[in-house]
Amino acid sequence: MNERALLADEARFCSFGDTVHYVEPPKIFERCSGSYLFDSRGIAYLDLQMWYSAVNFGYANQRLADAMRRQLDMLPQVASQYLHSTKIELARAIAEDALAKWDAKGRVQFNVGGSQAIEDSLKLVRNARGGKSLMFAFEGGYHGRTLGASAITSSYRYRRRFGHFGDRAHFVPFPYHFRGGAGMTKEQYGEHCVRQFERLFESEYQGVWDARANESEYAAFYVEAVQGTGGYVIPPPNYFARLKEVLDRHGILLVVDEIQMGFFRTGKLWAIEHFGVTPDVVVFGKALTNGLNPLAGLWAKESLIGPTVFPPGSTHSTFASNPLGTAVGVETMKMLRESDYASIVEAKGAHFLQGLRELQRRHPEIGDVDGLGLALRAEICERDGFTPNKKLVGRMVEIGLSGDLGLGSEKLGLVLDVGGYHKNVVTFAPSLHITADEIELAFVLFDQVLTRAKRDLA
Numbered sequence: 001m002n003e004r005a006l007l008a009d010e011a012r013f014c015s016f017g018d019t020v021h022y023v024e025p026p027k028i029f030e031r032c033s034g035s036y037l038f039d040s041r042g043i044a045y046l047d048l049q050m051w052y053s054a055v056n057f058g059y060a061n062q063r064l065a066d067a068m069r070r071q072l073d074m075l076p077q078v079a080s081q082y083l084h085s086t087k088i089e090l091a092r093a094i095a096e097d098a099l100a101k102w103d104a105k106g107r108v109q110f111n112v113g114g115s116q117a118i119e120d121s122l123k124l125v126r127n128a129r130g131g132k133s134l135m136f137a138f139e140g141g142y143h144g145r146t147l148g149a150s151a152i153t154s155s156y157r158y159r160r161r162f163g164h165f166g167d168r169a170h171f172v173p174f175p176y177h178f179r180g181g182a183g184m185t186k187e188q189y190g191e192h193c194v195r196q197f198e199r200l201f202e203s204e205y206q207g208v209w210d211a212r213a214n215e216s217e218y219a220a221f222y223v224e225a226v227q228g229t230g231g232y233v234i235p236p237p238n239y240f241a242r243l244k245e246v247l248d249r250h251g252i253l254l255v256v257d258e259i260q261m262g263f264f265r266t267g268k269l270w271a272i273e274h275f276g277v278t279p280d281v282v283v284f285g286k287a288l289t290n291g292l293n294p295l296a297g298l299w300a301k302e303s304l305i306g307p308t309v310f311p312p313g314s315t316h317s318t319f320a321s322n323p324l325g326t327a328v329g330v331e332t333m334k335m336l337r338e339s340d341y342a343s344i345v346e347a348k349g350a351h352f353l354q355g356l357r358e359l360q361r362r363h364p365e366i367g368d369v370d371g372l373g374l375a376l377r378a379e380i381c382e383r384d385g386f387t388p389n390k391k392l393v394g395r396m397v398e399i400g401l402s403g404d405l406g407l408g409s410e411k412l413g414l415v416l417d418v419g420g421y422h423k424n425v426v427t428f429a430p431s432l433h434i435t436a437d438e439i440e441l442a443f444v445l446f447d448q449v450l451t452r453a454k455r456d457l458a
């Protein structure tokens, strides 16, 4: 069927309730490989977002696809109430890694998507804190769009039509230095933000703490170590260690959402490892299976998830711990152990960041660039380098998807994603296997889309 007919059917038969129609007309792709998506004309689009960081190890990764094929031939399906070896191996790999890093015993629970794993984590922390249902979370935080997850996700937009289900989190400012820390170094700003949070516990009249009972009304603080949808905002290096001290003093659990930043996006298995704190719960998803299967899950400390406190039946989903997903997850964990991903990602990230800084020198509209490993950002602004310019970045995305860029006579496209509080941040999550030549190509194509977008809107 040709593309025009497909789009007509889509407009007639598909719900518009997902995110497809954020871009008009929606884009159809036919094939993928490595860092590229291909459309029906055979045009290659360099993907700098990799399915919001679900495909960290490149499209159609042979090794991971083979793991799935092997499982397909052996035990492709089995009800989640029974066991199969890859579920146990994967849980062990994740729990042993946590034990080695944090000296913390724990267990793993799987589910079928990031939002569902967040829901499970909400059950865990509510249960562990005597049914307390209130959470802290960050302004700019994103934890998914099921009803419970959207209650702790800051955007009202995701809740507006649906009323309340569960308690809306108390949203705390994230230490977003570029937009908040004028006159302060990053570290000073990190300290300042923790102090502001700490003030909530100064007296009972701030509404979160009963000093006589020595008890907070809040069960947990949900954090992304590096904000994802919020625009790949990287916090000051001192922030989380200080925050954790405050949480520990007040009996509040730290839940780290690694769904987008996990699996070496930032150069470590978990982004929180950069900040020297031990989480109570880690929630993961996306790149665990390199996008081949919607498997997600959580790791939690034994005291929160041991069988006496989280007994059989506490959670379940038909497809949780499905064998195709866990088989790929096991292979992902093996692959991560066999190569020095930390050094690889750090080196590629440095190359990428340096190129973005050069582009920033040529384009005053790039207000801020930053990066941690291969999670990078370019904040697109007016010529003052500060006022957010959503329109310009929107045009850049359209130009990239037109497939009309190029080197000489070869036509190419560019896949960019936009995030940020003002929807003006290009969030870069390229394949961790991206080559140096592809990084150089990214700079050329990014320069082209920005130059053309500025011309179009002049």
Ligand SMILES: Cc1ncc(COP(=O)(O)O)c(C=O)c1O
Binding pocket: 052, 113, 114, 115, 116, 118, 142, 143, 144, 145, 224, 228, 229, 257, 258, 259, 260, 261, 285, 286
């Ligand atoms: C940080 C974070 N948490 C949770 C989610 C929700 O995961 P899912 O879309 O798999 O439900 C996402 C998805 O983008 C995310 O980036």
